[in-house]
Amino acid sequence: xxxxxxxxxxxxxxxxxxxxxxxxxxxxxxxxxxxxxxxxxxxxxxxxxxxxxxxxxxxxxxxxxxxxxxxxxxxxxxxxxxxxxxxxxxxxxxxxxxxxxxxxxxxxxxxxxxxxxxxxxxxxxxxxxxxxxxxxxxxxxxxxxxxxxxxxxxxxxxxxxxxxxxxxxxxxxxxxxxxxxxxxxxxxxxxxxxxxxxxxxxxxxxxxxxxxxxxxxxxxxxxxxxxxxxxxxxxxxxxxxxxxxxxxxxxxxxxxxxxxxxxxxxxxxxxxxxxxxxxxxxxxxxxxxxxxxxxxxxxxxxxxxxxx
Numbered sequence: 001x002x003x004x005x006x007x008x009x010x011x012x013x014x015x016x017x018x019x020x021x022x023x024x025x026x027x028x029x030x031x032x033x034x035x036x037x038x039x040x041x042x043x044x045x046x047x048x049x050x051x052x053x054x055x056x057x058x059x060x061x062x063x064x065x066x067x068x069x070x071x072x073x074x075x076x077x078x079x080x081x082x083x084x085x086x087x088x089x090x091x092x093x094x095x096x097x098x099x100x101x102x103x104x105x106x107x108x109x110x111x112x113x114x115x116x117x118x119x120x121x122x123x124x125x126x127x128x129x130x131x132x133x134x135x136x137x138x139x140x141x142x143x144x145x146x147x148x149x150x151x152x153x154x155x156x157x158x159x160x161x162x163x164x165x166x167x168x169x170x171x172x173x174x175x176x177x178x179x180x181x182x183x184x185x186x187x188x189x190x191x192x193x194x195x196x197x198x199x200x201x202x203x204x205x206x207x208x209x210x211x212x213x214x215x216x217x218x219x220x221x222x223x224x225x226x227x228x229x230x231x232x233x234x235x236x237x238x239x240x241x242x243x244x245x246x247x248x249x250x251x252x253x254x255x256x257x258x259x260x261x262x263x264x265x266x267x268x269x270x271x272x273x274x275x276x277x278x279x280x281x282x283x284x285x286x287x288x289x290x291x292x293x294x295x296x297x298x299x300x301x302x303x304x305x306x307x308x
Contacts, residue, residue: 002045004038005030005058008086008098011274013263017094024049035063042066046073046081057086095262096277097284099244106244112284114250119286123225126291127217130224130255134214141211145176145203153197155181158212163229166252170232171221174212178203206302213255225294226254227279234272241269248279258282258290261297 001022073081087098159177178200203209216222227248259278
């Protein structure tokens with residue numbers, strides 16, 4: 001595979017995922033280089049290795065000779081080459097939407113729309129089934145959780161926080177408390193965070209602390225699955241650093257979601273942008289199969305078969 005240009009700077013994680021699908025990945029920078037040199041690099045790579053796909057990842061004007069050569073690649077008799085834009089490539093192979101780094105090319109937003117009435121109906125059916133299941137679990141789990149808290153971190157059973165939902169409206173989100181009460185303020189959780197008590201850490205890893213959000217589903221604040229409901233203070237910061245961040249708020253947030261099961265870390269605006277790519281893919285490509293896939297991946301996390 002050849003990636004022509006660096007319009008999108010592929011992250012280390014993205015390249016690791018792509019190497020599982022493509023034996024060889026060659027990135028050929030384009031902007032500011034002599035087109036003859038670029039053409040020679042493409043020719044050498046396509047001759048020395050089997051080339052299946054070429055990703056157009058540049059905003060610069062492509063030289064006519066390169067276009068002519070790329071056109072011929074598509075008609076090679078033995079190993080035809082697929083030429084694809086980086087936008088379509090990321091959705092097809094990384095299951096996330098490309099978003100620009102310079103905030104200039106926002107045409108991708110026209111394909112990200114709220115759910116149709118039928119899709120919304122399907123999601124609410126899943127919501128009520130899922131929330132009912134969580135309610136039954138909560139009836140029994142709350143006594144066990146409360147006993148653990150009493151020993152390790154006495155205080156309130158529930159933790160409430162203002163979260164941003166559909167149309168950027170805020171709502172009160174319910175969770176089991178996983179930190180000591182009156183802990184110091186820090187919007188991000190650190191590794192081995194001293195604010196989290198022992199069983200609170202277990203609840204976070206198994207997502208047991210999310211169970212009380214069945215209340216938010218019944219109230220209509222949340223879906224079972226969707227973009228993560230973020231703290232309103234964090235959202236204000238992300239809005240300043242990622243101008244198109246609010247696009248994820250055209251739908252209700254979820255207890256779990258496509259971003260949560262595909263991208264685990266979240267400690268800064270860059271991580272928020274990466275998760276946004278998955279959120280936009282989920283909204284754009286929503287269907288029952290994708291919904292069930294998220295549920296299955298979430299179950300794997302809960303039972304410890306896969307980390308998030």
